Amino acid sequence: MKKVILIISLLLVSAMAYLAAGPFLTLRAIGCGLVEQDSDVLAATINFPALRQNFKQQINTQMMNKAASGLKDNPLNVLARGVATHMTDRLVDSLVTPAGLIGIIEGKNRMENALISPEEQAARKEKLFKNARMGYDSINRFSVWVRNERGGEVRLILARDGLSWQLVNLIAPLDR
Numbered sequence: 001m002k003k004v005i006l007i008i009s010l011l012l013v014s015a016m017a018y019l020a021a022g023p024f025l026t027l028r029a030i031g032c033g034l035v036e037q038d039s040d041v042l043a044a045t046i047n048f049p050a051l052r053q054n055f056k057q058q059i060n061t062q063m064m065n066k067a068a069s070g071l072k073d074n075p076l077n078v079l080a081r082g083v084a085t086h087m088t089d090r091l092v093d094s095l096v097t098p099a100g101l102i103g104i105i106e107g108k109n110r111m112e113n114a115l116i117s118p119e120e121q122a123a124r125k126e127k128l129f130k131n132a133r134m135g136y137d138s139i140n141r142f143s144v145w146v147r148n149e150r151g152g153e154v155r156l157i158l159a160r161d162g163l164s165w166q167l168v169n170l171i172a173p174l175d176r
Contacts, residue, residue, distance in 0.1 A: 023134070023142035023158050026165040031128045034105075037098045047159075047166040048096060054169040056092045060085055102128070104172050105156075107148025 026045050033041030095104065105128065133145040140160040147153050152173030159168045 019163070022160070022163070022165045023136075026158060026167075027129055027134070027144060027156075030167055034098050034102050035128065039098075042098060044164075045166060046101075047161070047168045050166075050168045051170060052092055052096045055096060056088055058171060059088045059092060063088060101170070104170065105146055105148060105154050107150035107152055107154075 029041055030045045032038070033045060094100065129144065129146060131147060135143060137143050137157075142158040142165065144156040144158070145153050146156065150173075154173070155169075155171040156167055157169035157171070158165045
């Protein structure tokens with residue numbers, strides 16, 4: 001009887017440890033997948049449709065706020081909003097790629113990102129989340145704050161999907 005209780009206790013402790021370590025394991029997998037551009041790993045650890053939708057909403061909100069102040073009484077305000085929404089959709093679709101996500105996290109633009117040597121590529125994996133702050137927002141939500149090279153802070157939000165975790169949102173300083 002004592003062996004059964006011990007085994008059950010060990011299984012429960014192991015399960016709790018795995019659940020607690022889940023976001024950290026997922027974050028490591030995301031970092032490796034982004035640097036190595038491994039689409040299988042990224043497909044398992046990033047919910048691309050949710051990430052694109054959330055990022056589009058973030059950019060649209062910022063663009064609408066700027067357009068509202070600049071085109072307050074202008075009759076072309078509605079047209080400008082429609083064009084801005086269309087441009088945002090195309091921009092986000094081109095940014096939410098492995099190379100684009102690394103650029104957002106590191107604070108680099110596409111040209112800076114393309115000029116990275118193979119030696120820097122290997123070092124990227126180690127430093128991508130090196131100085132990140134991490135913490136649970138709730139039992140089903142985990143946030144990672146990464147300070148990028150431009151001084152801004154990018155927030156990655158992971159959400160539980162059953163026993164695994166996925167990146168579902170990215171909040172970046174868009175004004176830098």
